[in-house]
Amino acid sequence: MSILVYAEHDNNTLKAETLKTVAAAQAMGGDIHILVAGHNCQAVADAAAKVNGVSQVLVADNAAYEHQLAENVSLLVTELAGDYEHIVATALTTGKNFMPRVAALLDVAQVSDIIGVESADTFVRPIYAGNAIATVQSLDSKKVITVRATGFDAVATDGSAEIVALDKATDAGTSSHVSDELTVSERPDLGAASVVISGGRGMQNGDNFKMLEGIADKLGAAIGASRAAVDAGFVPNDMQVGQTGKIVAPDLYIAVGISGAIQHLAGMKDSKVIVAINKDPEAPIFQVADYGIVADLFDTLPELESKL
Amino acid sequence: MKVLVPIKRVIDYNVKVRVKADSSNVDLTNVKMSINPFCEIAVEEAVRLKEAGTATEVIAVSIGDKKCQEQLRTALALGADRAIQIDTEENLDSLNVAKLLQKVVEEEQPQLVILGKQSIDSDNNQTGQMLAALTGLPQGTFASEVKVEGDKVNVTREIDGGLQTVALNLPAIVTTDLRLNEPRYAKLPDIMKAKRKPLDVKSAADFGIDLSPRANLLKVTPPAERQAGIVVETVDELVEKLKNEAKVIS
Numbered sequence: 001m002s003i004l005v006y007a008e009h010d011n012n013t014l015k016a017e018t019l020k021t022v023a024a025a026q027a028m029g030g031d032i033h034i035l036v037a038g039h040n041c042q043a044v045a046d047a048a049a050k051v052n053g054v055s056q057v058l059v060a061d062n063a064a065y066e067h068q069l070a071e072n073v074s075l076l077v078t079e080l081a082g083d084y085e086h087i088v089a090t091a092l093t094t095g096k097n098f099m100p101r102v103a104a105l106l107d108v109a110q111v112s113d114i115i116g117v118e119s120a121d122t123f124v125r126p127i128y129a130g131n132a133i134a135t136v137q138s139l140d141s142k143k144v145i146t147v148r149a150t151g152f153d154a155v156a157t158d159g160s161a162e163i164v165a166l167d168k169a170t171d172a173g174t175s176s177h178v179s180d181e182l183t184v185s186e187r188p189d190l191g192a193a194s195v196v197i198s199g200g201r202g203m204q205n206g207d208n209f210k211m212l213e214g215i216a217d218k219l220g221a222a223i224g225a226s227r228a229a230v231d232a233g234f235v236p237n238d239m240q241v242g243q244t245g246k247i248v249a250p251d252l253y254i255a256v257g258i259s260g261a262i263q264h265l266a267g268m269k270d271s272k273v274i275v276a277i278n279k280d281p282e283a284p285i286f287q288v289a290d291y292g293i294v295a296d297l298f299d300t301l302p303e304l305e306s307k308l
Numbered sequence: 309m310k311v312l313v314p315i316k317r318v319i320d321y322n323v324k325v326r327v328k329a330d331s332s333n334v335d336l337t338n339v340k341m342s343i344n345p346f347c348e349i350a351v352e353e354a355v356r357l358k359e360a361g362t363a364t365e366v367i368a369v370s371i372g373d374k375k376c377q378e379q380l381r382t383a384l385a386l387g388a389d390r391a392i393q394i395d396t397e398e399n400l401d402s403l404n405v406a407k408l409l410q411k412v413v414e415e416e417q418p419q420l421v422i423l424g425k426q427s428i429d430s431d432n433n434q435t436g437q438m439l440a441a442l443t444g445l446p447q448g449t450f451a452s453e454v455k456v457e458g459d460k461v462n463v464t465r466e467i468d469g470g471l472q473t474v475a476l477n478l479p480a481i482v483t484t485d486l487r488l489n490e491p492r493y494a495k496l497p498d499i500m501k502a503k504r505k506p507l508d509v510k511s512a513a514d515f516g517i518d519l520s521p522r523a524n525l526l527k528v529t530p531p532a533e534r535q536a537g538i539v540v541e542t543v544d545e546l547v548e549k550l551k552n553e554a555k556v557i558s
Contacts, residue, residue, distance in 0.1 A: 069474065070437065071446050093467040097449050100402070100437035109403045109522035112432045122526065127431050131325035132334050133531050137524040174446035174477045178462060182470035191468070195556070219557060230486065237452065237466050237487050243431070244486060246468075252556040262324075269534055273554045275546065281539075290537035291549055303543045308557070 001030035001120070004058075004080060006089035006099075007048050011038045011066070014047040016192045019154035021090045024147040026053050026155070027117035028086050033058055034161070035080065037073050039066035045163050052159040060166045067177040068094050074101035075170035081106055081142065086120075091146040092191070099146050108140035115151030129243040130266030149191065150249035150270055183238055190241070193222035195252045196268070198241050199234070200226035202257020202278065202297055206234040211298075212256065214305040224248065224268075226258045242267035257297045260285030277301075309456070309478075311354040311363045312418035314409055314439075315347035315383055317376040318429045331527045334429075343379040346424025348386070349484040352491040353454060354422050355387030362456050363420070365389050369412055371405055373397050377507060384502035385494035391505065396512035396519070402430075404519045406438035411515050413443050418479060420461065425450050425483040436483035446476040450485040 003025045008015040018034075025032050033056040034048045045059045058080070064072045077098070081087055087102060089095030091113045103110035115133075116124030122137045123145065190196060197212050197219070209223065216223050224241040225234065241248055243266040253271035258264060260276070260283055268274070269288055276289035279296050286292045293300055319325065320340040328335045343351075357363035368383035369392040370376040380391035394408055413421060426433035440447035448454070448463025452471065455462045456478070464473045466485045494502075512519065540546045550557045 067472070067474075070440075070449070074441060093450065093465075096433055097437065097447075100434035101441040101447070103434070104403060104406060104438035104441035107403075109401050110432070110434050110438075111523065112434060126531070127528070128319070128325040128334060128429055129431065130531055132327050132528050134528050135526040137526055138522065139524065140522050172446070174444075174480075176475045178473040178475050180467075180470065180472050189469070227486070236470075237485065238468065238470050240486075243428075244426075252550070252554075263321075269531075273550070273556045274534075274537075275550070286539070287536045288534045290554065291546055292537065292539045293541075293543070293546055294539060300543060304546070307543055307547050 001085045002083060003028060003030045003032045003086040003088060004084040005032060005034045006077065006095060007034050007036045007044060008090045008092050008094055009036065009038060009041065009044040011041045012043055014044045015090070015092065016154065017090045017092060017149035019051060019157065020149040020152040021088060021147045022051055022053055023152040023155050024114065024117055025086065025088050028120050030085065031055050035060065035077065037065040037068060037076055039063050049161045049163050050157040050159055051161070052155040052157065054159060054161045057161050057163045058166050059163060060168045062169045064169050064171040069175050069177065070098035070101055071172035071175050072170055073098045074105060075172060076168055077102045078105040079168065079170065086143045086145060088145045088147060091148050095146050099144060103144040106142055106144065108142050108144055109138065110144040110146065111136060111138055112146050113148045114145055115148050126266070129263055131262060148247055150247050183236065187216060188220065188222045190222045190224055190239070190246050190248055194250050195219045195221035196224050196241070196248050196250045197221045197254040197256065198224035198226060198258060199229055199256045200258030201228040201232060203229060203234060209235055211301045215301065215308060218305065218308040226264045228261070255285050255289070256301065258285055259283045260288065309363050309419040310365045310367065310416060311357060312367050312369060312413065312416055312421045313350050313354045313383065313388065314369050314421070314423050315351065315379055316344045316427045317341050317370065317372055317379045318344045318427050321345055321428055327528050327530045331529055333525065333528050343382050344424050344427045346426060346484050348491045349488050350422040350424050351383045351386050351388060352489045353484060356489065357456065358387065367392065367416060367418070369394065369409070371396060371400060371408055371512065380507055381502050382494065384505045385499045386492065389505065391507040393507060393509045394512050395509055398519060400519060401522055402432050402434035403438055403522060404517070405435050406442055407517045408512060408515055409439050410442040413439070420478065420480060420482065422482045422484060425485055436481055440481040445479055445481050447481045448474055448476055449483045451482050452485050452487045454482055454488070
């Protein structure tokens with residue numbers, strides 16, 4: 001039995017979440033191969049070769065995969081799928097985008113966003129925005145699975161897998177990349193940060209999010225936001241923490257002016273320590289917070305920054 | 309240009325979800341049901357394309373029992389021109405839904421299919437991509453902007469770390485993210501008018517597709533509860549606790 005894990009990367013860096021996806025694959029049981037599909041992505045292949053528990057790194061380095069367009073990548077993975085019983089990707093934007101295409105091309109269902117592995121065919125996943133946890137048994141001979149990385153602990157990186165170059169160039173020719181507009185930030189990625197500070201509707205406007213920056217700098221934190229803050233237009237959607245945004249589980253999560261809608265809690269309640277700053281003592285966020293301060297955030301934030 | 313908008317009837321997003329005592333599933337008896345919020349955004353986008361003169365006809369389709377006609381009427385009130393209900397009592401998984409939709413696409417030949425990126429019940433985020441694979445069409449998932457230009461559509465996508473724009477040959481599949489638009493409220497005259505718009509009913513069984521389930525739902529349980537902690541009085545106390553008790557900062 002073999003498992004193919006799709007590496008999440010940007011042609012330069014292997015995303016830390018892939019290490020957690022490999023941990024999920026190990027729980028399924030089988031020989032693990034990693035697929036790196038990209039262009040000029042040798043650095044990613046080298047990093048993938050060091051991931052523990054991986055026996056082979058397959059590298060499809062071709063212009064057709066430069067932007068990992070779903071149309072092209074899904075054809076590649078489908079071609080390779082014959083050798084594998086499990087095809088596994090991280091539930092980040094790339095995996096979420098192409099994996100259901102692979103499943104449909106293979107005529108199998110997909111089990112999305114798993115947070116636990118019970119056996120080779122039985123998986124645990126949140127439904128209803130995390131308000132219920134389902135245990136599902138896949139009946140298909142091939143399992144196509146996306147993994148919610150926060151559900152697993154990363155494997156170590158002192159391995160040495162064999163790197164095998166693939167000569168593939170599956171280009172569907174129906175789509176093309178136009179441009180990327182990426183948020184440039186010195187701060188860590190939301191998904192990988194050990195500390196996250198997020199603002200909600202209580203921040204009142206986008207400018208006030210600058211008040212979080214000083215604290216984020218001192219703590220080496222990433223800055224997030226609630227859906228309410230995104231909906232209100234304070235900040236872009238890539239900062240959204242929640243069921244419909246990013247799922248995070250840092251060591252420390254600081255929720256500022258966030259009431260704690262179920263939608264938001266689904267994205268951060270697995271954090272190790274949660275701090276809530278909110279002037280409403282009845283806000284539901286206090287029911288999940290380890291430490292709460294009932295106070296006006298415009299007083300608390302400057303004081304917190306000065307005392308860190 | 310014809311636009312097809314598949315929509316799903318789901319638990320209203322304001323309703324607190326309860327798990328059944330026998331752990332068999334979520335309890336949906338006497339619960340308020342609505343159009344899935346991402347599907348509502350899809351309807352709105354299609355209607356805006358029609359208002360802009362880009363689309364000529366907007367067709368809403370839903371798969372489910374008779375009750376999903378309510379949500380189809382909502383789509384009609386929002387501005388869709390006609391609706392199709394594919395009747396089934398079964399709760400189908402995404403692949404089977406995509407297979408039924410593939411047949412509708414073959415029949416209707418839309419230039420654009422706009423779907424919600426995920427439903428807020430099963431949270432699968434699969435149907436749009438699967439439909440794209442089955443029809444062999446390109447996809448623009450998690451869209452925050454959709455621009456039709458000639459025989460292409462440019463879709464700006466919400467990705468980790470920012471935005472990505474892709475150009476897709478038409479026909480194409482688009483799935484909606486939150487910021488694509490803010491759906492309108494249906495006005496009373498539109499709700500009245502929607503009652504007279506055409507709504508065709510077709511039986512899922514007539515499509516000749518094997519719709520047997522691909523997975524067993526073994527159990528559904530409530531999530532682990534997190535215990536509430538303590539309320540501290542001052543910032544000094546908070547910093548002290550984080551340093552010495554939780555040991556998460558130094």
